[in-house]
Amino acid sequence: MANDDVLGNLTLTEPFDFCIIGSGAGGGTAAHVLTAAGKSVLVLEAGGNPFPGLDQSAPLPFPLHSNDELKYSLRSFIKQDPFLEPRTFRTVTSDAGALMGDVNTLPKAVGGAFQHADAKTPRFNAVDFHLKSAVEALIARTPGLTVPGFGADAASANFADWPFTYADLEPFYVEAELLYGVQGDGDNIYESQRSHPYRMPAGVGMYFALLLADGAKRVTVPGIGALNPHTYPAAINSRFARSYDPSAPDDRPPCVDCGLCSGFGCPNNSKNSPAVTTLRRALLSGNCQLRYNAVVTRLIFNGRVVSAAEYVDGAGNLQTASAHNFILAASAIESARLCLLSDPTGPGLGNASGQVGQNLMFHLQNNVNGFLPQRVHGQRGRAVTHGISDFRGVMPGGEEIRVFTDASGNPRVALGGICEFGASQGQPITEDGSVYTQQLPGNLGLRFGIHLKNAIRDGALGQHLLGLTMQAEDAPQRTNAVDLDGRYTDVYGRPVARITYSSHAFETETRKFYLPYMKQVCAQAGVPSGKIFVAPNDYTLVGPPSSRHIMGTLRMGSDPAASVVDPGGRFHDLDNLYACDGSVFPTASGYNPTLTIIAVALRIAHGLAGTAPAT
Amino acid sequence: MLQLKLPRVPAGSGAPLPPEWRWENDAARRSAVVLLGRREFLKAATILLAALAVPVTRARRALARVRGGFFTAQELATLEALVDRILPPDHDPGAKALGAAAYIEGLLTAFDDPGRVARIFAGGPFSNRNAFPDNKKGKPSRKRPKNDLKNFIPPTRVQELRWRAELFGSDQVPGAAFNDAALGGPLVGLRQIYRDGLKKVDDMATAMSGKSYAKLPPAEQDQLLVLFDAGAFQPDARRGGLTFISIVIEHTLEGCFALPEYGGNRGRRGWKMLGLEGDNQPLGFSIYSEAKDGYNERAHHPMSTANPDELRHGVLTPRPISTDASGIQDSIIMLAGLFGE
Numbered sequence: 001m002a003n004d005d006v007l008g009n010l011t012l013t014e015p016f017d018f019c020i021i022g023s024g025a026g027g028g029t030a031a032h033v034l035t036a037a038g039k040s041v042l043v044l045e046a047g048g049n050p051f052p053g054l055d056q057s058a059p060l061p062f063p064l065h066s067n068d069e070l071k072y073s074l075r076s077f078i079k080q081d082p083f084l085e086p087r088t089f090r091t092v093t094s095d096a097g098a099l100m101g102d103v104n105t106l107p108k109a110v111g112g113a114f115q116h117a118d119a120k121t122p123r124f125n126a127v128d129f130h131l132k133s134a135v136e137a138l139i140a141r142t143p144g145l146t147v148p149g150f151g152a153d154a155a156s157a158n159f160a161d162w163p164f165t166y167a168d169l170e171p172f173y174v175e176a177e178l179l180y181g182v183q184g185d186g187d188n189i190y191e192s193q194r195s196h197p198y199r200m201p202a203g204v205g206m207y208f209a210l211l212l213a214d215g216a217k218r219v220t221v222p223g224i225g226a227l228n229p230h231t232y233p234a235a236i237n238s239r240f241a242r243s244y245d246p247s248a249p250d251d252r253p254p255c256v257d258c259g260l261c262s263g264f265g266c267p268n269n270s271k272n273s274p275a276v277t278t279l280r281r282a283l284l285s286g287n288c289q290l291r292y293n294a295v296v297t298r299l300i301f302n303g304r305v306v307s308a309a310e311y312v313d314g315a316g317n318l319q320t321a322s323a324h325n326f327i328l329a330a331s332a333i334e335s336a337r338l339c340l341l342s343d344p345t346g347p348g349l350g351n352a353s354g355q356v357g358q359n360l361m362f363h364l365q366n367n368v369n370g371f372l373p374q375r376v377h378g379q380r381g382r383a384v385t386h387g388i389s390d391f392r393g394v395m396p397g398g399e400e401i402r403v404f405t406d407a408s409g410n411p412r413v414a415l416g417g418i419c420e421f422g423a424s425q426g427q428p429i430t431e432d433g434s435v436y437t438q439q440l441p442g443n444l445g446l447r448f449g450i451h452l453k454n455a456i457r458d459g460a461l462g463q464h465l466l467g468l469t470m471q472a473e474d475a476p477q478r479t480n481a482v483d484l485d486g487r488y489t490d491v492y493g494r495p496v497a498r499i500t501y502s503s504h505a506f507e508t509e510t511r512k513f514y515l516p517y518m519k520q521v522c523a524q525a526g527v528p529s530g531k532i533f534v535a536p537n538d539y540t541l542v543g544p545p546s547s548r549h550i551m552g553t554l555r556m557g558s559d560p561a562a563s564v565v566d567p568g569g570r571f572h573d574l575d576n577l578y579a580c581d582g583s584v585f586p587t588a589s590g591y592n593p594t595l596t597i598i599a600v601a602l603r604i605a606h607g608l609a610g611t612a613p614a615t
Numbered sequence: 616m617l618q619l620k621l622p623r624v625p626a627g628s629g630a631p632l633p634p635e636w637r638w639e640n641d642a643a644r645r646s647a648v649v650l651l652g653r654r655e656f657l658k659a660a661t662i663l664l665a666a667l668a669v670p671v672t673r674a675r676r677a678l679a680r681v682r683g684g685f686f687t688a689q690e691l692a693t694l695e696a697l698v699d700r701i702l703p704p705d706h707d708p709g710a711k712a713l714g715a716a717a718y719i720e721g722l723l724t725a726f727d728d729p730g731r732v733a734r735i736f737a738g739g740p741f742s743n744r745n746a747f748p749d750n751k752k753g754k755p756s757r758k759r760p761k762n763d764l765k766n767f768i769p770p771t772r773v774q775e776l777r778w779r780a781e782l783f784g785s786d787q788v789p790g791a792a793f794n795d796a797a798l799g800g801p802l803v804g805l806r807q808i809y810r811d812g813l814k815k816v817d818d819m820a821t822a823m824s825g826k827s828y829a830k831l832p833p834a835e836q837d838q839l840l841v842l843f844d845a846g847a848f849q850p851d852a853r854r855g856g857l858t859f860i861s862i863v864i865e866h867t868l869e870g871c872f873a874l875p876e877y878g879g880n881r882g883r884r885g886w887k888m889l890g891l892e893g894d895n896q897p898l899g900f901s902i903y904s905e906a907k908d909g910y911n912e913r914a915h916h917p918m919s920t921a922n923p924d925e926l927r928h929g930v931l932t933p934r935p936i937s938t939d940a941s942g943i944q945d946s947i948i949m950l951a952g953l954f955g956e
Contacts, residue, residue, distance in 0.1 A: 065740055066763075067893070071737055074869065075735060076774075204912060210919060238910075254910075255899070256898060256903075257900045268897050293771050371944045374931060379891065426891060428868070428885075429868045436943060451939045456868075459940075460943040531948065532948075533948040533952065534954070
């Protein structure tokens with residue numbers, strides 16, 4: 001080891017039982033399960049460490065996170081920096097793609113991207129795990145029903161059932177909600193059966209969210225009736241950690257609703273991100289070593305066996321680490337990219353199916369916004385406290401798909417997604433000033449001067465903007481993919497990732513269906529009629545999706561010809577390589593993916609360890 | 616998180632700029648100045664002046680370094696005048712009084728003291744501006760943390776490389792030029808951009824109004840700023856098409872509203888002007904109470920209800936917003952409306 005960027009047990013020796021690439025929701029979770037089972041684990045994390053003392057047995061110190069707009073939103077303290085690691089984007093494979101500032105970048109730091117999110121953790125619905133069969137069955141028994149991407153149109157998409165059911169995954173959801181301390185009031189009627197209640201009640205609701213929730217109750221949708229707002233499940237403490245988990249390594253405090261949540265690290269460790277939950281447990285077990293600032297450049301393999309990970313350490317030196325087994329958990333884009341980087345002259349590591357990097361999914365984010373006359377003070381709270389799941393388009397209980405009747409009397413389905421009730425977080429530079437001065441046309445006269453000052457002072461956006469964000473399911477398509485773009489390199493000399501992404505009619509038709517109702521929710525929340533608008537979507541703007549829900553690319557399935565990893569997470573083509581992040585998702589559902597990433601990682605890791613989930 | 620998405624529209628005020636000051640003609644003008652200078656140099660007794668000019672500039676820069684700065688007194692005056700027209704003083708302080716120029720200088724000199732951690736990432740987790748919560752009683756305690764924000768966090772190797780490239784230019788930092796050829800040239804450093812930009816501002820001000828920018832009355836400064844913004848500076852392809860003026864605007868906003876630990880937002884008056892609390896950890900806006908096994912909110916900074924100053928006898932009475940603010944909202948709605956949804 002050439003430098004001291006290391007946490008955990010330094011006396012562990014190579015080869016490790018497992019080498020995990022990535023320390024976030026997937027990797028941190030797997031590290032905990034494997035170390036608890038006595039396996040020696042090396043975690044390689046590409047980013048730095050905002051959690052000094054994470055491995056010390058004394059009480060967990062506070063991290064380096066803070067209420068600092070500059071550090072997070074403008075200076076990429078923990079976010080992947082587009083200068084250092086650019087990506088290119090295109091909508092169709094016939095274009096070469098162009099370098100763009102921020103192409104779906106996620107944070108790179110010990111504990112992964114979750115620490116930077118607002119930690120929203122709903123489960124998927126039961127029907128999500130066999131959506132393909134369910135839609136096909138529905139089409140078969142419903143005369144006149146067509147669904148984009150299914151039936152005669154099936155070739156335009158690449159839907160697949162998951163290789164296990166919701167019931168199979170449910171015990172792991174239970175463990176995920178325990179390890180990651182999920183709060184919620186259990187008031188979402190669309191949630192599928194759960195065998196354990198939420199670990200603690202939902203915290204205080206935000207003002208604008210309560211207005212939107214009240215508004216939603218007054219909106220009626222044919223086929224649904226009045227909408228059903230609910231508290232938003234989140235892996236954020238509303239109680240001390242040991243009140244719901246006596247075995248928690250630290251009695252981390254309840255959230256204080258400091259407001260800088262989405263896009264920020266948590267200063268008081270009340271956000272239950274992987275660093276302070278599962279990674280912390282792994283590091284305290286004595287069986288884990290974590291090397292950070294360790295950027296894996298390739299996996300070294302021979303035939304069906306990976307022998308080592310080659311990485312650049314924090315000092316810039318090339319190192320290798322050997323292990324008996326390797327687990328990819330670098331997030332869907334980077335895990336797939338690593339497979340391609342590891343086999344520069346071949347099809348890509350584990351790519352006999354030809355689907356490595358394909359079926360990339362993001363969720364189609366649909367935003368309907370409005371300006372309230374009064375101040376929404378979105379800087380107080382957890383970014384999102386309430387939402388509706390009616391627009392997921394399933395029946396209560398989440399077992400069946402809802403069939404609507406369209407304006408012409410024909411049956412249709414509309415599989416959208418959960419709607420977050422959101423608002424500006426009151427960030428004066430990025431949510432007010434920069435928008436007025438750099439994004440709006442200069443001839444508005446707001447580039448500088450007293451007019452600019454007046455607008456900022458009133459928080460025209462930062463204190464008045466609210467709205468709904470629907471995290472709508474997007475169809476898996478083989479042409480939506482990650483590949484390598486050798487025209488540009490990252491700072492480590494590796495070809496950059498190129499993202500190819502176009503929306504499918506499956507999600508754009510759904511968008512059209514729900515937009516009018518989303519507008520009605522804004523109106524009923526008190527937004528004057530002239531102050532409601534639909535934000536143009538990313539695809540219309542010909543830019544990369546701004547969603548940070550990144551899924552697909554290493555599809556999980558039983559058939560080696562049609563998937564990359566098997567139901568246990570192991571690559572079909574390799575004996576000792578696994579994946580356990582969002583990359584393995586066959587479909588995207590319409591709910592924030594993190595809890596399901598964790599549950600799937602738990603299922604894979606317990607399978608490897610031969611252990612059972614905790615309750 | 617709710618993110619506003621808008622189509623990108625080219626910035627700039629669109630006012631007519633004399634053609635000789637348009638960025639397209641920079642190269643031509645520069646060579647003319649050089650020629651002219653040489654002729655003068657040969658013709659007359661400016662030899663002495665020219666000889667002095669170099670050490671004077673050098674001495675000024677040395678002086679700037681001694682006071683921990685980057686700008687000469689002249690550059691600083693120009694920059695302060697510029698930021699003060701971007702966010703001008705009225706009954707609230709302008710950007711100059713808020714320390715925006717000092718903030719910018721702090722950024723440009725982030726690496727100048729080798730004995731000190733680079734001033735890129737302020738520390739964490741807390742300032743000493745807010746109390747710890749008392750979770751037994753569900754109210755603020757008397758205990759305050761020490762200020763960790765002023766202890767800057769050392770950047771990682773690649774973060775340092777990235778920020779050195781930002782300040783000094785990608786061709787000036789070993790290992791930072793990796794995409795320069797593919798992108799048609801280096802990332803020009805902010806230090807160079809400010810040196811050149813401030814000089815051009817003063818050159819233009821002198822040519823058009825006979826005085827350096829800082830010495831002009833505010834109304835003339837405003838007029839000139841509109842002109843500068845209308846094509847005097849080349850959009851920087853490696854900075855997303857930003858011009859020098861765009862960069863100064865962005866940095867002015869940062870200098871007014873970022874944490875005071877970065878050198879601006881003096882007395883936190885930037886936040887006060889906006890009615891924002893600023894950094895509020897570890898107290899936050901809700902306090903869990905073990906006594907009641909539930910949360911208390913802060914009366915004057917409520918989380919779940921309207922701001923107290925917008926409630927009159929319990930009735931919601933929104934504070935009117937300026938026509939500028941309302942106009943911005945309407946423009947955004949109009950822009951979004953172009954997409955017909």
